Amino acid sequence: MIRFDSISKIYNGTNTAVDHLDLEIHSGEIFGFLGPNGAGKTTTIKMLVGITPPTSGRIELDGLDVLSQSIEAKKQIGYVPDNPDIYLRLKGIEYLNFMGDLYEVPREIRQDRIEKMAQAFEMSTALGDKIQSYSHGMRQKMVLMGALIHDPNVWILDEPMTGLDPKSSFLLKEMMREHADRGNTVFFSTHVLEVAEKICDRVGIINKGRLVYVGKVEGLREKLGENTSLEQMFLELTEHE
Ligand SMILES: Nc1ncnc2c1ncn2[C@@H]1O[C@H](COP(=O)(O)OP(=O)(O)O)[C@@H](O)[C@H]1O
Ligand SMILES: [Mg+2]
Numbered sequence: 721m722i723r724f725d726s727i728s729k730i731y732n733g734t735n736t737a738v739d740h741l742d743l744e745i746h747s748g749e750i751f752g753f754l755g756p757n758g759a760g761k762t763t764t765i766k767m768l769v770g771i772t773p774p775t776s777g778r779i780e781l782d783g784l785d786v787l788s789q790s791i792e793a794k795k796q797i798g799y800v801p802d803n804p805d806i807y808l809r810l811k812g813i814e815y816l817n818f819m820g821d822l823y824e825v826p827r828e829i830r831q832d833r834i835e836k837m838a839q840a841f842e843m844s845t846a847l848g849d850k851i852q853s854y855s856h857g858m859r860q861k862m863v864l865m866g867a868l869i870h871d872p873n874v875w876i877l878d879e880p881m882t883g884l885d886p887k888s889s890f891l892l893k894e895m896m897r898e899h900a901d902r903g904n905t906v907f908f909s910t911h912v913l914e915v916a917e918k919i920c921d922r923v924g925i926i927n928k929g930r931l932v933y934v935g936k937v938e939g940l941r942e943k944l945g946e947n948t949s950l951e952q953m954f955l956e957l958t959e960h961e
Contacts (some may be wrong), residue, residue: 749900842888
């Protein structure tokens with residue numbers, strides 16, 4: 721469970737990126753965080769995972785305050801950042817072992833997880849190569865595997881489908897569904913509306929730092945008209961602000 725309680729982020733004393741966000745994401749659901757570029761999605765996620773502190777407000781994750789109990793909170797989180805260009809000089813396998821060390825995942829369990837995930841994402845043979853030799857999609861898969869190596873309860877994924885091939889993207893969506901169905905929380909941002917429409921139990925739409933809608937996609941449709949596409953609804957909500 722994630723709870724944002726009146727969260728704001730003001731950069732440089734002037735630029736309000738997130739403006740009094742109140743939002744609850746329940747265990748057992750896939751929650752899609754939607755919004756145009758610059759809406760405040762990444763900033764919200766960075767506050768949630770403890771990369772940048774909020775200017776004001778409080779964030780709770782499975783009962784933990786992410787600021788004052790940051791280490792415990794981080795152990796619950798699997799985080800995929802919006803940019804997968806990380807540790808480029810490490811080999812894939814070195815990166816995964818580094819993440820395994822960081823999260824104190826025992827050797828045998830780690831080995832097993834790496835093997836299974838690498839096989840599923842068709843990365844087994846690439847693990848011996850340096851990350852800088854990988855394509856964008858391969859780097860994305862590497863970051864994903866690293867984020868899940870400690871089998872975290874709460875998945876926080878910033879634009880996770882970007883650059884993924886259709887097969888991996890399908891696999892990830894299946895994994896998200898299974899994870900949520902086991903009672904865990906999946907929170908991800910996207911600007912790809914079809915993805916959101918298909919897999920989200922609920923969505924939140926953010927525009928200029930403010931939440932303009934929270935609820936089911938169907939609820940949005942009832943509000944704005946039966947025959948409108950999610951894309952039209954999205955534009956309507958974010959353009960007339
Ligand atoms: N480190 C930063 N310093 C100053 N302004 C920032 C910083 N990061 C993001 N912003 C600004 O905050 C706003 C929200 O950005 P962001 O959270 O990245 O949106 P999104 O992920 O929805 O595209 C934008 O106006 C952006 O320019
Ligand atoms: Mg972003």
